[in-house]
Amino acid sequence: MSLNLNYEPEVLVSTEGLTNEQWLGYRRLGIGGSDAAAVLGLSPFCTMRDLYYDKCGIQEILDEEESNWVAKKVGHRLEDLVAEIFSIKTGLRVYPVRKMFRHPLFPFILADVDFFIDFGNGKTGILECKTTNYNCQSKWANDSVPVNYEYQGRHYMAVMNLDEVYFACLYGNNENEFIIRHMERDLDIEEDLIAEEENFWKEYVQKKIEPPYIEKPDLVLESIRKHYGPAEKDSDTVILAPRHLNSVKKYLSCKEQKAEVEKEVKRLDEEMKQSYLDIIEELGTNCTGKISNGKEEYIVSYNPMYRAGIDKKALERLKIQRPDIYDDYVSVSESRRFSVKVKEAA
Structure with missing residues (x-):
């Protein structure tokens, strides 16, 4: 595939005034920038299978509140501040465009860009605004960009047909605790990314075929748990396929x-x-x-070292003697342990 660079992005919809549900509905019409790493199996947050379920509108059985929901809200609410700090530090004008764009040659590739940069020489760039906590700043060490953000930026450059993206990340509470990274367009990487996104969209989403799990085991196990639901302890024994013997x-x-x-x-x-x-x-x-x-x-x-805790016997007494307090403060989470026992076949 040789990339045709003679194009301008199309506007899919104005995002001004859209409800969150409407915005999510438009996102399901294609692959967004934050989806790019998941398509490659490189997202730290979701698997390719999770992304497939989302695009197909398949709800999780265990629809729990995300563990990083606070971080997401903080990041969203501080986008304007991060953009302002970037502008002050660089002297560049930044501005939002409240529209969702799509690639005219690959209409399943979408972009909802945080901010655009006016370089003052007739050229335009992209600004992605991020926040992180102090302990996670190492992910940006040695002028690097976290891999999921890198592919988000490359995805946006592809849709918008622009050659530069800046990442601005606030990790503290003052302008000195601020990271700026610059990335230029790489057409070889972009070509591979578009090919992977096209394959994901046409071979899995459009054909309604679940993609394979290729990610780290913990992420896959969490995906399976969310989509299959809680354990059924009294269920029948499953006769597993012989192909699992090697596993x-x-x-x-x-x-x-x-x-x-x-x-x-x-x-x-x-x-x-x-x-x-x-x-x-x-x-x-x-x-x-x-x-x-x-x-x-x-x-x-x-x-x-001191650690407060309550032993199992005390917890049982609390459940019997003060069930109101027990119900208010004790939560039960499920985890499952895999084991194998070997015995002679009957």
């Missing part, structure tokens, strides 16, 4: 290897404890000590 054997092999590693870790833990017993005895009730060999000084700490 079971691999699981057992990995479990055996893990047990050997854990045995070694336990041995090393014991040796570590043995090495500092005399130090702990000398510290007594003190929490810190130091020792020097003339060249280096070592600071030793043996600090207490």
Whole structure:
């Protein structure tokens, strides 16, 4: 596929005054920028299968509030502030266009851009506004951009036929705790991205075929849990397909290897404890000590840690004696543990 760059983006709809439900309805007509990483199996938030379900309007059985809903709301509400800080720091004019665009050559590729940049020389760029917490700023280290944001930016450049995108990220509460990254268009990467998005849309969404799970196991397990629902403890035993036999054997092999590693870790833990017993005895009730060999000084700490909790028996008493308090403050979450037992076939 050779890209044709002689085009202008089409306006799908004005987003001014759209309700959230209407906006989501238009997003389901194609692939948006925040969907791009999921199409490639690189999203930290959802699988390709989750994206397929969303585009097909298939609701999750466990429709829980997202764990990162606060971060999403904060990010949305601070977009204008992030854009303002970027403008002040760079001297560039930024402005929003409240429209959802689509690629005229690939109408299933959509873009709802945060802000556009006026470079003052007749050229236009894209500004994506992000927020993160102080502990996550390392994801932007060494002039890098988180991979899901990178592909969002490349997706937008493709739709808008523009050559530059800036990312502005606020990670603190002042203008100095601010990250700016610049990225230029790469037509080879863009061509591959469009090909993957086209394949996802035509081979899975339009044909109503579920895409495979290709992501990290924890993300896949969460996806399966949300779309199949809670466990049914009294359900019948499922006769699994013979093709799963290799997976079971691999699981057992990995479990055996893990047990050997854990045995070694336990041995090393014991040796570590043995090495500092005399130090702990000398510290007594003190929490810190130091020792020097003339060249280096070592600071030793043996600090207490406190954790509030309630044991199982006390929890049972609370449930019986004060069910009102129990119901108000105790929540039950479900997790499932996979195991394999081997026995002779009947």
